[in-house]
Amino acid sequence: MSKKLSLAIALLLLSSLAAFAQEAKPADHGIFPPGDIQWKAGPPSLAPGAKFAVLEGDPSKEGLFTMRLWLPDGFKIQPHWHPAVEHITVVSGEFHVGMGEKFDSSAGHTLPAGTFAFLGPDMRHFAWAKGDTVLQLHGVGPWQINYVNPADDPRKKP
Numbered sequence: 001m002s003k004k005l006s007l008a009i010a011l012l013l014l015s016s017l018a019a020f021a022q023e024a025k026p027a028d029h030g031i032f033p034p035g036d037i038q039w040k041a042g043p044p045s046l047a048p049g050a051k052f053a054v055l056e057g058d059p060s061k062e063g064l065f066t067m068r069l070w071l072p073d074g075f076k077i078q079p080h081w082h083p084a085v086e087h088i089t090v091v092s093g094e095f096h097v098g099m100g101e102k103f104d105s106s107a108g109h110t111l112p113a114g115t116f117a118f119l120g121p122d123m124r125h126f127a128w129a130k131g132d133t134v135l136q137l138h139g140v141g142p143w144q145i146n147y148v149n150p151a152d153d154p155r156k157k158p
Helices: 004-022
Strands: 051-056 063-071 078-082 085-100 108-112 116-119 125-141
Touching: 078 085, 108 125
Parallel strands: none
Antiparallel strands: 051 063, 063 125, 078 125, 085 108, 085 116, 085 125
């Protein structure tokens, strides 16, 4: 009788561990047709008007992530930098990126839809959208944006 009870307990523990392992591991795939993407207001590190959707991972934590940003026409991102490489793919619209610590729309690069770009850690840059623009960002988290001028940081505004 005790062998049957021990076996039953062992099987119960194994099935519980297997269920926990299933929950703890990341998803093995994801498919996101444009109409199924769940856009949210934000992120808070950007001025109001932007929307974002996390497609993979968690940008606030260590590990790989992929997210999309939707920016309305004329949206500006003031000079800032990231502590890790920023990988950008322009999905639609037209994105402009300039290097430096002062916003200067005459000194930017035009990135039309289909363009991929990356900016190294600590690279001071600024950006703006022409037309409604969708970007895909991917990298290794935690993803952070640090504004050159702290007064430009939307997280610090009432």
